[in-house]
Amino acid sequence: DTAVSQTPKYLVTQMGNDKSIKCEQNLGHDTMYWYKQDSKKFLKIMFSYNNKELIINETVPNRFSPKSPDKAHLNLHINSLELGDSAVYFCASSLPLADDQETQYFGPGTRLLVL
Amino acid sequence: DQQVKQNSPSLSVQEGRISILNCDYTNSMFDYFLWYKKYPAEGPTFLISISSIKDKNEDGRFTVFLNKSAKHLSLHIVPSQPGDSAVYFCAGVIQGAQKLVFGQGTRLTINP
Numbered sequence: 665d666t667a668v669s670q671t672p673k674y675l676v677t678q679m680g681n682d683k684s685i686k687c688e689q690n691l692g693h694d695t696m697y698w699y700k701q702d703s704k705k706f707l708k709i710m711f712s713y714n715n716k717e718l719i720i721n722e723t724v725p726n727r728f729s730p731k732s733p734d735k736a737h738l739n740l741h742i743n744s745l746e747l748g749d750s751a752v753y754f755c756a757s758s759l760p761l762a763d764d765q766e767t768q769y770f771g772p773g774t775r776l777l778v779l
Numbered sequence: 780d781q782q783v784k785q786n787s788p789s790l791s792v793q794e795g796r797i798s799i800l801n802c803d804y805t806n807s808m809f810d811y812f813l814w815y816k817k818y819p820a821e822g823p824t825f826l827i828s829i830s831s832i833k834d835k836n837e838d839g840r841f842t843v844f845l846n847k848s849a850k851h852l853s854l855h856i857v858p859s860q861p862g863d864s865a866v867y868f869c870a871g872v873i874q875g876a877q878k879l880v881f882g883q884g885t886r887l888t889i890n891p
Contacts, residue, residue: 770822
């Protein structure tokens with residue numbers, strides 16, 4: 665019974681393609697996030713959504729567009745993929761602001777390789 | 780501009796001994812710190828946290844110490860077990876900012 669799930673787990677694609685990564689959480693959390701772990705293993709936040717509203721956008725190229733159809737889902741769509749987009753992308757979620765919102769729960773990651 | 784730094788990329792410890800993982804930060808606005816553990820091909824899992832108003836938090840074999848004046852925190856694992864072998868990430872957060880700032884991780888290997 666996975667708390668935060670991502671699909672696909674692996675994604676290999678050509679430069680210039682458009683791809684989407686899906687994320688779902690069944691924890692009842694209001695806030696969801698996308699992080700990118702690059703080749704140097706740094707985990708950096710890309711976006712945060714609270715109740716379907718964009719809260720954080722960390723100067724990510726506008727080729728990346730998050731979409732939150734409801735508070736349990738936060739999908740990441742990437743247009744015109746580039747070699748530098750190759751990374752592991754992690755989705756995460758956290759409790760409402762009034763509670764233990766600092767603790768984030770992560771999905772298993774999506775390994776994207778752009779050829 | 781790395782606000783959270785884990786200067787040891789790797790650490791090797793004998794089973795049963797103490798593992799000490801270190802983390803330094805530069806942003807004095809952080810008011811909460813977390814440690815995450817990550818196995819290969821999995822997402823980070825929450826391990827333990829500490830509020831900036833405390834200097835120690837303990838949970839079983841895991842203890843986190845915070846030295847605000849030195850802007851330094853450490854995670855102690857005792858006794859270390861083979862299952863503790865993983866990459867450990869330290870992260871800081873500004874309350875309400877809803878954004879974790881991670882260090883680059885330390886790979887811990889526990890030798891039998």
